[in-house]
Amino acid sequence: MEKTSKVTRATANGTWNSNYGMLYRFEVEFENGDVGEYLSKKAEQTMFKIGESMMYTLDGKEYNGKMFYKIKPIVQQPPTAFPAKVKDPETDKRITRMSVLKVAGDLAINGNIKLQEVLSYAQIFEQYVITGTDTLSNFRPLNSNDLPF
Numbered sequence: 001m002e003k004t005s006k007v008t009r010a011t012a013n014g015t016w017n018s019n020y021g022m023l024y025r026f027e028v029e030f031e032n033g034d035v036g037e038y039l040s041k042k043a044e045q046t047m048f049k050i051g052e053s054m055m056y057t058l059d060g061k062e063y064n065g066k067m068f069y070k071i072k073p074i075v076q077q078p079p080t081a082f083p084a085k086v087k088d089p090e091t092d093k094r095i096t097r098m099s100v101l102k103v104a105g106d107l108a109i110n111g112n113i114k115l116q117e118v119l120s121y122a123q124i125f126e127q128y129v130i131t132g133t134d135t136l137s138n139f140r141p142l143n144s145n146d147l148p149f
Contacts, residue, residue: 002074004055005030010048013037028071034058036069047073093130100125 009029016023016039023039028048036058038048048054048071055074060067104122107113113121127135 002055002057003030003032003034004053005032005034006053007031007048007050010038010045010050012043030054030056034069034071036071038071038073096126096129097122100129 007028008031009027011027013025013027016025021041023041024043024045026038026040026045026048027035028038029035038045040047055076057072057074058069059072060069062068101118101122103125104113104118107121108115108118124136127133
């Protein structure tokens with residue numbers, strides 16, 4: 001359960017050698033009467049400062065008929081210095097256009113289409129990628145009498 005209270009005491013209470021290395025035990029007491037154990041990776045814990053109000057969770061477990069409480073701080077994420085970038089809606093379209101133009105260019109290099117048809121094929125591929133519409137069936141390839149401009 002999440003709680004908020006002012007820290008009245010934070011006392012070192014030994015160490016514990018865990019699977020994750022040495023942990024330092026602290027008994028922490030709050031103004032509202034909550035008392036529990038906090039484990040820190042540092043010998044000088046800085047999370048619970050006496051006199052400061054703190055958000056925390058208090059979880060209790062019974063062992064041999066006695067209740068033991070673990071305290072975990074709730075750390076607020078500070079605002080980032082770099083806000084999330086807003087993506088330009090045209091970015092995906094530009095990336096798609098670059099990609100399909102490359103494919104159409106490769107077809108021309110390999111001799112599968114004429115150089116004059118590169119943009120037409122690129123537009124057909126772009127239309128298919130963006131909308132899923134197959135417009136290739138309406139395409140009329142250039143014949144030898146057509147001018148490239």
